[in-house]
Amino acid sequence: MKRTFRLPNRAHRVSRDVNRELELHLDLRAREFEAQGMTPEAARRAALEAFGDREAIEDEVRSIRESTVRERQYHDWLDELRQDVIVGLRGLTRSPGFTIVALLTLAIGIGANTAIFSVLRSVVLRPLPYTNPDQLVQVWSDYRARGRETPEWLTPPDFADWRDQNRTFVGMAAYQGWGPDLTGDGEPETVGGLIVSGNFFDVLRAKPAFGRALTMQDDDPGTEPVVVLSDALWRRRFGADSSILGRRITLNGTPWTVIGVLEPGFRAPIQAAAPDLYRAMRRPADSRCGRGCVVLRVIGRMRPGVSVAAAQADLARIAERVAREYPSTNADVGVWLIPLHEQLTGSVRRPLLALTGAVAIVLLIGCVNLANLLLVRGAAREREIAVRAALGARRARIVRQLVTENGLLALTGGALGLALGVAGSRVLGVLVPESVRRVQEIRFDATVMSFTAAMTIIAGLAFGLLPAMRAVRGNLIGSLRDARASTSSHTTLGKGLVILQLSLAVVLLFGAGLLLRSFLAMQRVDLGYRTEGVAFASIAFPQARYREPTRFSAATDDLLARLRANPAVRAVELTDLPPLTPNDQDVSVVPLGRPVSDRTPAVWYRSVTPGYLSLMRMRLVAGRQFTTAETQGAPQVGIINEEAARQLWPGENAVGRAVSLGAPNEPPLTIVGVVASGLHDGPNQPTKPEFFAPQAQFPTRFITMVLEPSRDLAAVGAAVRQALREVDPLIPAPALEPIEQRVGDAVALPRLYAILVGLFATAALSLAALGVYGVMAYTVAQRRREIGVRVALGADPAGIRRLVLGRGARLAAAGLVVGLAGALALGRLIQALLFGVSPFDAATLLAVPVVLGGMTILASWVPARRAMRLDPVSALRED
């Protein structure tokens, strides 16, 4: 009687075996001594003595034995794995069709999930690149009580009060945009900059790469004017010259001393283009600009452990006190704190989460598909498995074999998916507007890798475990006798899975339909101004050399005259703020005789040349256009849009009214015309009340040329460069920006979301079609005999086809009912992403069943035809 090598998997089993072996030795040896005439006790003692140090020997043997057992278990495990892998690979290569479909499904599913997740992780889930970023908040004024729905910047005196009187902040820093001209050292160039309060870098806890950052001392107007450079500007403009510290550079014609260069990884906490340099504010915060002038953006660092709500309450208390003290300016001005992370990434959070959900659904459908295919395969392999069981394979061993085979699939699919994901991540970077990407760079990090690995494992388990469990459930030997014993439950489960797939596909189809219709609706929107055939070019006359308005208005006239003389330019007009510009400026338009109340609506201000409105094809609805007669000295005039007219003089005629801009002591001007309202900020943004002033009467140092080319844009670019060189060679030549590009950018994200969800829905639908086909084909194959009998009894082939198609239709109907319920819930979730379409959009609700029905019929067609052409004789002769 023998036993093969046992696997003592516990240490005590090793001890027991060793002890038993040595005990046997001692017993037998003692018996030998007894045979020589010793008493049992003496024999035992003699045996022990002959043996040596029993305890030491036993310890030694045990440790050798333990490592032997460990090694053997490991070897056995490796051996089995190797066998499983070989058998698995053989199985997979035997059915290349299945393998290719499975791998593609997994690679695309995992790849798309990885790519979308990498974007979500980079932008939404990763903390901002600052020390303790959760303590940082954007501090805004809240004018909602005055009917202004968006947060507002702070006035310098309010900032000073909030900064000095709060109890919940470590520090509060203010900043403003700055675009100085950098001259000397090569071509003149307009650089982007920030004017910051001295504690700006301290609040962010940012250290320079070398030199020093700005400090509170630099805010003193009496100190030397200094700047801190970004790493990018230092490399680009100064060739990474390490002796830059102490060097004077010329900004807007005045010298500034470089005191530091920032780390390459430093990110300004703003959505605008990364600033090239930073300077201190250099003036007491409350000078010149009073409580009516919202000019400061503010960022604060809360004390450790302080919640946003507590900080909000703290500042609100101060704001209330200020409002009591200065009711004319500060009544109903509240505090609006937005965590910096939300401030910078909030716009893409929801779309990214929606896309993550959509792509997860695709993978889920893919897994369901694989599970289904494996079930069908499993059914076909029942005999094989039964044979193996009959030959003595343990149940766990068979499950392991099947799991290994599926694991091979999952791992290969996961590896392919990872490669796809890395590529896709780059492409999908554009999902996130550059403004967000500047702060939260899109990268592939360890978390994304772990996510992919986890998804691969989960996917492997999801599609592999169920069929494997099923394959060995029940009577293995029984299925050897009758392979068809459990087929009916196979098909029931399979059908359930297909219905699940169909309903998920319905959800995605519906979402894609809604987003597509939103995008189309957005494209159809009449923006109220010209959207093709003109291009913008913006310049600024630097303050240092153009202090007086006469100087820059003369330069502007000169530039305009030169451009108009150039045959490459068919028309050119000026504005200070073209449509679809992210920043905007407002002004109070106060009807004459009406007191400046807190309720005076803010009106968005543009200064334009007389031909601007007609060049931009803005429709005049009342009054007249500007003329060239409106110059300095002539009576001042303005044009407003319908929205402004509606807010200022509801139901009345606006033309001929006298208003003042801002303070009541400004000279009054007359409204001479009303234009149709345009959507200045893009199709999905609200209509703004707008005020247009004639540029000749309201000159500005910032101008945007609106150019209509005679022939091509390149010639216009050359014309602008030439004219500018003649007017002022120190002003950098601007880039030409076609309006088509701006319009395109405004709908780029909605278009991308629609395309992506559309792609996901297509993938989901194709996978679901595959699922339907699989189940129908399987059903037909299983019921060959029954169909054969029907045909033999004279059933009409078309009737057979109807039978099969009817079964497909029933699946589709079930999927549709479940799916539409989910889809309606989804509609509400993505409501914020929709434009001009209801989350219960009827057209989409009607289209989805049509698409799904068509797909189901297509997918069942081939199995139906196979059933129709079945040869009853051979079908009945089988088995």
Place this chain on the structure above:
Amino acid sequence: MPGSDLFTGSLDILILKALSWGPLHGYAIGRWIRQTTSEVLAVQEGALYPALHRLERKGLLEEEWGLTETNREAKFYRLTPAGRKQLKQEAARWREYSRVMTIALDAVRA
């Protein structure tokens, strides 16, 4: 080898030799060594067991649980093909060694 006065490796060869006629349990191996070497070599009987387990670990022996003549469960050892090969090599080496030693020790002054 701790607890053994045997020349290095000689216990291993004796074990392999003992098993060359078929599976034996530890005690039987020890008894055979004692008897055939006239108890000259056997000093500490316990030293046999670490040696057995090491040979098993190296894959020269394999175990097999069975019953003794007195119907007690015991661990039997059996030579593996590798063990048999090892025995052959080692035996040849020892024979050569002892031949040379004998010649050297029997030598008379020339």
